[in-house]
Amino acid sequence: MEMVAWYNQITLGGVQTAMAKSSVVLRAGHPLAPDLSPDRSMLSSSGLSSNRRRDLVFIVNPRGANGRTGKDWKKLLPYLRSRLGGDCNICESLTSGPLHAIDITREAIREGAEAVIAVGGDGTLHEVVNGFFWDGKPVSDHIKEAAHSTALGLIPLGTGSDFARTFGWKNDPHEAIERIARGNLLVRLPLLPSIMFELILNTISSNTIFCSLNVRFLWDCFIGLRSRIDVGVISGESGELHYFINVADVHLSAKAGYYASRYKRFGNLCYVIGALQGFMGHRNVDLRVKVNKGEWEIYSQVSAICIGNAKYFGGGMKITPNADPHSGNLEVVILQDFKWYDFILKLHKLYKGTHLSVKNVSSRNVHSIEVEDISGSGGVYVQSDGEHLGFLPRKFCILPAAIEMIS
Numbered sequence: 001m002e003m004v005a006w007y008n009q010i011t012l013g014g015v016q017t018a019m020a021k022s023s024v025v026l027r028a029g030h031p032l033a034p035d036l037s038p039d040r041s042m043l044s045s046s047g048l049s050s051n052r053r054r055d056l057v058f059i060v061n062p063r064g065a066n067g068r069t070g071k072d073w074k075k076l077l078p079y080l081r082s083r084l085g086g087d088c089n090i091c092e093s094l095t096s097g098p099l100h101a102i103d104i105t106r107e108a109i110r111e112g113a114e115a116v117i118a119v120g121g122d123g124t125l126h127e128v129v130n131g132f133f134w135d136g137k138p139v140s141d142h143i144k145e146a147a148h149s150t151a152l153g154l155i156p157l158g159t160g161s162d163f164a165r166t167f168g169w170k171n172d173p174h175e176a177i178e179r180i181a182r183g184n185l186l187v188r189l190p191l192l193p194s195i196m197f198e199l200i201l202n203t204i205s206s207n208t209i210f211c212s213l214n215v216r217f218l219w220d221c222f223i224g225l226r227s228r229i230d231v232g233v234i235s236g237e238s239g240e241l242h243y244f245i246n247v248a249d250v251h252l253s254a255k256a257g258y259y260a261s262r263y264k265r266f267g268n269l270c271y272v273i274g275a276l277q278g279f280m281g282h283r284n285v286d287l288r289v290k291v292n293k294g295e296w297e298i299y300s301q302v303s304a305i306c307i308g309n310a311k312y313f314g315g316g317m318k319i320t321p322n323a324d325p326h327s328g329n330l331e332v333v334i335l336q337d338f339k340w341y342d343f344i345l346k347l348h349k350l351y352k353g354t355h356l357s358v359k360n361v362s363s364r365n366v367h368s369i370e371v372e373d374i375s376g377s378g379g380v381y382v383q384s385d386g387e388h389l390g391f392l393p394r395k396f397c398i399l400p401a402a403i404e405m406i407s
Ligand SMILES: Nc1ncnc2c1ncn2[C@@H]1O[C@H](COP(=O)(O)OP(=O)(O)OP(=O)(O)O)[C@@H](O)[C@H]1O
Pocket: 061, 062, 063, 064, 065, 066, 095, 096, 097, 098, 099, 119, 120, 121, 122, 123, 124, 125, 127, 157, 158, 159, 160, 161, 162, 264, 386, 387
């Protein structure tokens, strides 16, 4: 498989002053798996800037939302440059195929990027999050600058864009750019003393316009611009680690998601088609579960286990309604003995997040959960952030406050 990285760095100071474009060709025999890709310098050769302006690296999946992400991105770029280019270097990198975003993210972090921003759906965000880790540890920049960590950002432009729903964000790129602009103000915190001085002068001279602008700046500096969020970790029998930010799930929903990914060209309808296909030949199974390293428990006739760091999956289903990426916990929701008609009758509750009171639905908060298929058939699907991951057995646990997110 050949993967081509296009990396554009556009330096602007109100007007475009310089533009550099380079390409790097990376050849690999097969797709690179998370935590397994070799340490290589991909972005350095394409020149993350060495000047003092910080780099914002936008990783764009041009194939997201059946190609709509690429088209929307092209339209968005001029606005993005004018809104953020004055303060930062805007760097764009289009992915060339699945898993490429992982490698680009690792390189961007190693080169000291201020933020890596996923542009696309949950699949792209998932890969970017996996790029924050390498060999079981967070990736850090080469220079190891004290107190600097690369932040994660998101411009949700996918089919489902479920992670964004937990924060109440819409698939609105302009709104996302405003968020990034505000999140980026922290970079300008060193300016704070001079702004305070100016604020006092403006107040004394009753310059209300500049005074209110500075008050807005101070507000943005301190109110909810970036926060550390938790990340879920999944490990399998081979010991390799895989990270998720939204929801990981097991059995029917994971199987439905596996099929849904083939029908993304139909937009949100893909989830309905995937669910119908998933139901064909579906059987509930008995699973063995160990919570927080306690005793093994048997859950009989399990239809699905959903492990939420955030609340939504499947194009807007509020499956783990109490999950909160700032809580330090995962919410586990287990559906048992559901028949196909139960899903139809209770679908509205699943979308509203009011299903926890339904018979055969249980919920608990955990730090870790291990799940095994008692029959050992090896055919129970596992999915993370809507991406097919393989089959049971798997261990899931939480990494509290693992990544700083522009929120
Ligand atoms: N250049 C590319 N060509 C084909 N597939 C790609 C490319 N870059 C990334 N991908 C893959 O596309 C898949 C889907 O991407 P993404 O999540 O951005 O969009 P989506 O599936 O439409 O949205 P959502 O996941 O929110 O429903 C990911 O699994 C990713 O690995």
